Amino acid sequence: MPTTLITTPTFARHSTRPWQILEEAGADPLRPCEDAALPIADLLKYAPEADALIVGMDAITAEVMDASPRLKVIAKHGVGVDTIDVAAARSRGIPVVCAPGSNSRAVAEYTFGLLLSATRSLAASHTSVAAGGWPKLFGPELHGKTLGIVGFGRIGRLLAGYARAFGMELLAHDPYVPGADVRAHGAEPVALDTLLARADAVSLHTPPDPSGAPLLDRARLAAMKRGAVLINAARGGLVDERALADLLSSGHFGAAALDAFSTEPLPADHPLRQAPRTLLTSHMAACTPEANQAMGAMVAEDVVRVLAGKGPHHQVR
Template sequence: MSNVLITSKMFGRYSPEPMECLVKAGLTILPNPFEGRVLSEEELVQLIGDADAVILGNERITERVLDAAPKLKVIARFGVGYDRVDVDAARRRGIAVTITPGANVEAVAELALGLMIALLRKITEADQKTRMGEFPNILGVELSGRQLGIVGFGRIGQAVAKRALAFDMKVVAFDITDRSYEAESLNTNLLSLDELMATSDVISLHLPGGVNTNRLIGRRAFSIMKRGSYLINTSRASVVDTEALVEALKSGQLSGAAVDVFDVEPPPADHPLFALSNVIVTPHMGGSTDKATDKMGMMAVQNVISVLKSGLPLNPV
């Protein structure tokens, strides 16, 4: 009998099917007394000792955690990012690391566009002032006719482009991979990163975490960006230098930003972005929709069952 530890707080939230599949496969669900929040390293060490598999949320899997998991065979990420997992350390131990590619594409793309509209039309500010008894004439900015620069033109970036085009935006993109075919089919021009930043009214980030993208958007990038532009980040916090972002927002180099991801989650109450009125913050909810969580749940379960039954991951990193 194999044991599964579930740390993802969204697993099975909207449908019992993923959990039922684990039970039908003869797997035992280990108790998680910290259910509903991201676990610390110490908490993971306490819980993971008897686990053959873990369905992972946003926790960090470190060398110390792996040392405490002698039975572990598979780490199934409930999502597509795996920068919080020490993949090399897992591979040295013969532990498979899997992801759920494509499951949250529509959800993240919709949030990115929603944040874009809310930011440019100042919807959160209008809501707060109206509730306080004010009835101000708030001047917003239309998306129509503006240039959207998409940094990272994979599946999510392309889904954002489709939605932005429906709002009559001009869409340009940058990617280190050749995306010529996809760009042509989506009426999107591919630019260098510097040209994209210098000419775009709104920039939306859709990049993976890792060494190659760490703090890619920092002081130099902000200095190149079109003055008064907007930044949307629904990808990874590590892509943006937060200190430089705060400086750009305070100086007016950026008119506003919307951020769904943080270096530390949940972020501290004194996070510098919280003090700025031209910022919208959300709690890493890009993939948190009914359909996306069901898809991710089922894909994570299928990865776990495949590795435990045959040793072969379906969606390996």
């Protein structure tokens, strides 16, 4: 019986269906760690017996693959596969699958919530009221402001719709999306530096550079409009976090709301923990029951297909 090693604690958390798909196909699901990501030492310990991996934010490197002689498929319980060495998997004949679109609405809704919370200081007001205060914190209305969306795939387009409903103007940067498609969703296609200079708020929805260099380095962050709001519910490596903390402290930024960080969980000495006008959340934008059920079922079905000798529906190319 093939073994499916599950390293993420969120798999099938809100639906038994993904687990049932594996069990009914005899794919023998095994999750050694129920309440946290599987530590790398344990991953390497269980890897030799794994015919399939279902992973979260784990780094699935060539070392992990070489420790898994039976491995036939790697499934990302989510969408972004930047933590998986796809090239190494391809060279070893191991397909990598994911769940495209499964969490798009969850992330887009959450992102817009971050924008509202950051601009109107909702978290700061809650903290003060809970401590006995009663502040009157002012923040700008979104109507008439310009939102810049970096990455105009499924999530970016959904976010554009929410922003239009609030009367926002839209800029979008995505070199892989034709300008006509951007305009069809009510946004103006522009170069990245133009977007950063013009937008009152910027939201990131793009994978990080494979080199590890931040898309928004210190120079680009400093070039953004004074008082702008930065939202990142994508990947932490997109932003120079120390530079962002410095620019928040200097008053250059109006606010920042981040759900993804270069190191997770956030270290105790991380500069953004002490930065003003900052909203920090625990990489939970995709955490809805609906998204959890959809992504779990999608990856389970593809795991079963590969183990049965069939082609997967959602293979990463």
